[in-house]
Amino acid sequence: MVSLMSMTQTQKILARHAHLETVRAGQLIMADLDLVLGNDITAPVAIREFAKFGKPRVFDRDKVALVPDHFTPNKDIKAAEQCACMRAFAADQQITNYFEVGRVGIEHALIPEKGLVTAGDCVIGADSHTCTYGALGAFSTGVGSTDMACGMATGQAWFKVPSAIRFVLEGQFGPHVSGKDLILHIIGLIGVDGALYQSMEFTGPGVAALTIDDRFTVANMAIEAGAKNGIFPVDETTLAYLREVGAREPVIAAADGDAAYEATYTINLGKLRPTVAFPHLPSNTRTIDEAGDVRIDQVVIGSCTNGRLSDLRAAAAILKGRSVAPHVRAIILPATQKIWLEAMEEGLFRIFVDAGCAVSTPTCGPCLGGHMGILAAGERAVATTNRNFVGRMGHVESEVYLASPVVAAASAVAGRLAGPAELDTL
Amino acid sequence: MKAQGTVFKYGDNVDTDVIIPARYLNTSDPAELARHCMEDIDKTFIQKVRPGDIIVAARNFGCGSSREHAPIAIKEAGVSCVIAATFARIFYRNSINIGLPILECPEAAAEISAGDTVAVDFATGKITNVTTGRSFQAEPFPPFMQKLIAAGGLPQYMSAQD
Numbered sequence: 298m299v300s301l302m303s304m305t306q307t308q309k310i311l312a313r314h315a316h317l318e319t320v321r322a323g324q325l326i327m328a329d330l331d332l333v334l335g336n337d338i339t340a341p342v343a344i345r346e347f348a349k350f351g352k353p354r355v356f357d358r359d360k361v362a363l364v365p366d367h368f369t370p371n372k373d374i375k376a377a378e379q380c381a382c383m384r385a386f387a388a389d390q391q392i393t394n395y396f397e398v399g400r401v402g403i404e405h406a407l408i409p410e411k412g413l414v415t416a417g418d419c420v421i422g423a424d425s426h427t428c429t430y431g432a433l434g435a436f437s438t439g440v441g442s443t444d445m446a447c448g449m450a451t452g453q454a455w456f457k458v459p460s461a462i463r464f465v466l467e468g469q470f471g472p473h474v475s476g477k478d479l480i481l482h483i484i485g486l487i488g489v490d491g492a493l494y495q496s497m498e499f500t501g502p503g504v505a506a507l508t509i510d511d512r513f514t515v516a517n518m519a520i521e522a523g524a525k526n527g528i529f530p531v532d533e534t535t536l537a538y539l540r541e542v543g544a545r546e547p548v549i550a551a552a553d554g555d556a557a558y559e560a561t562y563t564i565n566l567g568k569l570r571p572t573v574a575f576p577h578l579p580s581n582t583r584t585i586d587e588a589g590d591v592r593i594d595q596v597v598i599g600s601c602t603n604g605r606l607s608d609l610r611a612a613a614a615i616l617k618g619r620s621v622a623p624h625v626r627a628i629i630l631p632a633t634q635k636i637w638l639e640a641m642e643e644g645l646f647r648i649f650v651d652a653g654c655a656v657s658t659p660t661c662g663p664c665l666g667g668h669m670g671i672l673a674a675g676e677r678a679v680a681t682t683n684r685n686f687v688g689r690m691g692h693v694e695s696e697v698y699l700a701s702p703v704v705a706a707a708s709a710v711a712g713r714l715a716g717p718a719e720l721d722t723l
Numbered sequence: 724m725k726a727q728g729t730v731f732k733y734g735d736n737v738d739t740d741v742i743i744p745a746r747y748l749n750t751s752d753p754a755e756l757a758r759h760c761m762e763d764i765d766k767t768f769i770q771k772v773r774p775g776d777i778i779v780a781a782r783n784f785g786c787g788s789s790r791e792h793a794p795i796a797i798k799e800a801g802v803s804c805v806i807a808a809t810f811a812r813i814f815y816r817n818s819i820n821i822g823l824p825i826l827e828c829p830e831a832a833a834e835i836s837a838g839d840t841v842a843v844d845f846a847t848g849k850i851t852n853v854t855t856g857r858s859f860q861a862e863p864f865p866p867f868m869q870k871l872i873a874a875g876g877l878p879q880y881m882s883a884q885d
């Protein structure tokens with residue numbers, strides 16, 4: 298029997314931040330926040346709303362992070378004005394964690410790298426992919442600008458406590474399969490609203506085989522299944538990462554053994570194949586073996602989903618000694634300045650440039666159809682990003698295929714949607 | 724609080740990228756955002772919409788990006804209410820936080836057609852299709868959200884708590 302006191306991992310974190318012994322699914326709570334995040338699109342709206350709270354100062358200048366990553370380096374005059382608004386607010390409020398161009402990165406790669414999130418934290422960000430930090434065993438969720446304003450003013454946010462779906466992972470990945478293939482497989486399985494209003498809790502012996510970067514990629518795309526958050530248990534891999542980045546002392550919350558779940562899926566990692574989401578939904582998945590002949594015009598390797606050093610290494614391993622097809626533009630976007638520097642020092646940029654790729658400064662850029670690689674009508678891109686909605690990367694008649702860095706790199710070489718295995722037969 | 728208007732009807736998974744495309748997010752001016760509302764799913768929406776009109780959609784309305792610009796654009800375009808079978812969660816809380824009334828009602832979402840005239844009573848959750856005479860019952864907001872909406876949005880509600 299499920300005891301009344303039993304809670305999921307997410308519910309335990311929420312209970313502690315609401316100063317309650319227990320919480321149950323559906324309960325409305327006010328929770329204390331460890332970090333409030335915004336970017337150059339959402340923060341200007343939040344700054345306008347912040348004034349309505351009538352508080353002169355943010356609740357804690359060390360617990361607000363402002364990251365100009367979307368339309369930066371400033372794409373145009375309007376974008377420059379939005380960044381100027383955020384910069385002025387950061388200066389006025391003496392925000393500790395404001396990151397200027399030259400020190401910035403894509404928020405969801407940058408925030409963990411700077412050690413700003415630890416296990417057990419309760420985090421909101423005015424960006425839907427704030428769910429990324431669930432990889433570290435934190436409760437972390439995307440909200441809108443008014444919630445961000447409220448968080449900055451009061452240090453609190455309201456939540457409806459979610460129920461959860463459990464994913465039991467077993468085995469380990471075969472060659473050329475990674476976290477991206479796992480999460481695309483799951484979204485294909487449950488649909489883009491398959492976890493609506495719910496937590497996705499990942500568990501099972503297979504978790505140990507996932508690198509921290511795999512976990513970031515998986516948690517990042519929980520929102521693409523409609524979830525409130527995605528979360529991983531805290532293990533040696535997590536603790537080693539938190540130590541390395543100098544994060545605060547973790548508070549480990551584990552799900553109760555008899556916690557209630559709405560559904561449980563068991564996934565054998567060893568059975569997964571490289572997976573691609575076809576236009577125009579992340580749930581429209583096929584394995585690379587079923588991809589067919591899809592000629593492409595552009596490849597984008599980057600974003601908060603797959604712009605980390607391990608992603609760039611995986612792409613470089615494919616591109617080394619090969620050439621991007623003449624009709625393809627391949628754009629590589631390291632997610633942060635630190636990743637950029639490490640990739641350069643490792644010699645990855647030499648491999649990319651020799652292959653015919655353009656390497657960009659860290660930015661969201663083309664991921665949201667902002668700049669740095671917009672698609673024309675009828676063009677197709679393979680991207681390591683997370684959304685392939687109509688018009689996401691440019692014209693409403695363009696198409697985005699979501700895939701792992703390995704598949705994106707192989708496709709760049711083949712000039713069509715392709716897995717790494719196909720390169721040997723070219 | 725009541726609303727009545729002509730219905731614009733959409734399907735499943737209307738995402739915030741089509742409600743307000745990112746290429747317009749270099750501004751946060753509500754009037755300018757409204758000018759591009761629904762542009763990538765319905766080019767004629769902004770010419771046709773009249774104050775008080777109602778959007779009806781199927782499942783997972785507002786999925787994708789957390790941009791509050793999406794409910795702001797809809798509200799500023801004059802839409803009085805959005806009815807859907809289900810809403811994506813960030814869109815749901817953003818709408819409540821900025822005071823755009825939204826109602827979840829799968830039956831109404833299925834049975835109301837584009838161009839119908841629909842009346843909504845927010846206090847009771849009753850939705851009436853004036854064109855066909857059929858009515859539907861939506862889940863009314865929990866008390867906490869009613870207070871929040873009555874206060875005029877999250878900033879006003881939180882300030883009143885102090």
Ligand code: SF4
Binds near residue numbers: 424661
């Ligand atoms: S990389 Fe793409 S999905 Fe990630 S924060 Fe930037 S725009 Fe959003």
